[in-house]
Amino acid sequence: MAAKVIAVANQKGGVGKTTVSMQLAGTLVRRGYRVLVVDADPQGTALRWAASAQDERPFPATVVGLAAAGNKLHREVVKLAEDYDYVIVDCPPAVESINSRSALLIADLALVPVIPSPPDLWASAGIARLIEEASTVNSDLRSLLVLNLCQVNRILLKDTLHVLQDFPLPLAKSQLGLREVYRQSSVYGVTVHEMGARAETAVREVNSLTDEILAILHPESSQADSVSDGGVNDAEAHD
Ligand SMILES: Nc1ncnc2c1ncn2[C@@H]1O[C@H](COP(=O)(O)OP(=O)(O)O)[C@@H](O)[C@H]1O
Ligand SMILES: [Mg+2]
Numbered sequence: 001m002a003a004k005v006i007a008v009a010n011q012k013g014g015v016g017k018t019t020v021s022m023q024l025a026g027t028l029v030r031r032g033y034r035v036l037v038v039d040a041d042p043q044g045t046a047l048r049w050a051a052s053a054q055d056e057r058p059f060p061a062t063v064v065g066l067a068a069a070g071n072k073l074h075r076e077v078v079k080l081a082e083d084y085d086y087v088i089v090d091c092p093p094a095v096e097s098i099n100s101r102s103a104l105l106i107a108d109l110a111l112v113p114v115i116p117s118p119p120d121l122w123a124s125a126g127i128a129r130l131i132e133e134a135s136t137v138n139s140d141l142r143s144l145l146v147l148n149l150c151q152v153n154r155i156l157l158k159d160t161l162h163v164l165q166d167f168p169l170p171l172a173k174s175q176l177g178l179r180e181v182y183r184q185s186s187v188y189g190v191t192v193h194e195m196g197a198r199a200e201t202a203v204r205e206v207n208s209l210t211d212e213i214l215a216i217l218h219p220e221s222s223q224a225d226s227v228s229d230g231g232v233n234d235a236e237a238h239d
Contacts, residue, residue: 002081002082002083002084002085003036003081003082003084003085003086003087004085004086004087004108004109004217005077005081005086005087005088005089005103005106005107005108005109006024006086006087006088006089006107006108006109006111006213006217007089007091007100007103007104007107007109007110007111008020008021008024008088008089008090008091008111008112008113009089009091009100009103009104009110009111009112009127009130009131010091010093010112010113010114010124010127011093011094011097011100011123011124011126011127011130012093012114012115012120012123012124013093015113015114015115015120015124015148015149016113016115016146016148016149016176016182017041017090017091017093017113018041018045018046018049018090018186019113019148019176019182019186020111020113020146020148020176020209021037021046021088021089021090022037022046022049022050022059022061022090022185022186022191023176023182023185023191023192023206023209024088024111024206024209024210024213025037025060025061025063025086025088025191026059026060026061026190026191026193027191027193027206027207027210028061028085028086028210029060029061030060030191030193031210033084033085033086034083034084034085034086035060035061035062035084035085035086035087035088036061036062036063036064036080036081036083036084036086036087036088037050037061037062037063037064037087037088037089037090038063038064038065038066038073038076038077038080038087038088038089038090038103039063039064039065039066039067039090040066040067040069040073040089040090040091040092040099040100040103041067041090041091041092041093041099042067042068042092043092044065044067045090045186046063046090047063047064047065049063049186049189050063050189051189052186052187052188052189053188053189053190054188054189057189057190057194058189059189059190060191061088064080066099067092067099069099069102070098070099070102071098071101071102072102073089073098073099073102073103074102074103074105074106077089077103077106078106089103089107091103100127100130101130101134104130104131104134104138104141105134105137105138106138107134107138107141108140108141108142108217109141109142109143109144109213109216109217110127110131110134110141110142110143110144111143111144111146111213112124112127112128112131112143112144112145112146112169113146113147113148113176114145114146114147114148115147115148115149116147116149116150116156116157116160116164116175117156117159117160118159118160118162118163121160121163121164121167122163124167125167128167128168128169131143131169132168142216142217143169143170144169144170144171144172144212144213144216145164145167145169145170145171145172146172146174146175146176146209147160147171147172147175147176148175148176149176149177149178150175150176150177150178151177151178172209172212173208173212174205174208174209174211174212175205176202176205176206176209177201177202177205179199179201179202181195181198181199181202182202185199191206192206193206
């Protein structure tokens with residue numbers, strides 16, 4: 001299979017699976033890669049995102065809906081993967097979802113967005129078990145936890161870091177802040193790169209996450225040397 005497959009998964013809804021999928025997809029296209037987004041969620045949020053783009057400026061990556069593929073999703077993805085460098089599977093919520101299970105069977109990376117609060121992390125424990133289960137069959141599966149919707153709130157962060165220590169998945173250095181521009185970019189069917197000066201911090205966050213993911217998927221290449229520090233969750237105002 002030509003493409004690297006990234007499954008963006010978490011059984012919890014509203015944690016940013018579609019947001020991370022689409023921002024990552026658009027960013028990889030900007031870097032010259034051929035990228036396919038597989039919308040595996042019957043809600044079709046990724047498809048709707050792409051459909052929101054203006055005709056003169058289509059969403060940069062191809063988006064297809066495969067929510068109905070069920071436990072054959074991996075088979076369909078393998079067929080499509082020939083023509084792409086990266087396939088990003090935007091998984092549905094619900095841990096028992098056969099789509100997520102199926103995607104994890106052939107994924108190179110399970111990317112798990114989480115909201116940095118203890119209850120949200122507890123609610124995300126099921127996906128860690130699902131990834132572990134998939135790893136017994138797919139021994140190359142890597143995983144990465146990404147904090148999304150981060151707010152500058154140090155007390156909460158301290159709590160969260162405590163819970164994170166017990167979370168059995170590696171944590172990305174890059175984080176995505178709670179920024180209106182992420183939501184707005186979905187309305188316009190674009191990534192934050194097309195959102196002008198107000199998206200500067202968001203663009204930095206997304207680029208940093210993309211660097212980090214490329215370094216995991218291609219440890220042999222020099223990408224690993226260019227990973228930026230990420231972790232943009234400083235005292236800047238939210239935009
Ligand atoms: N970092 C962020 N900042 C602001 N809004 C966000 C961010 N991430 C996600 N959202 C918004 O939160 C909602 C849920 O995000 P979404 O990506 O659809 O989650 P999921 O796919 O996990 O259900 C959407 O309205 C989205 O625009
Ligand atoms: Mg979604």
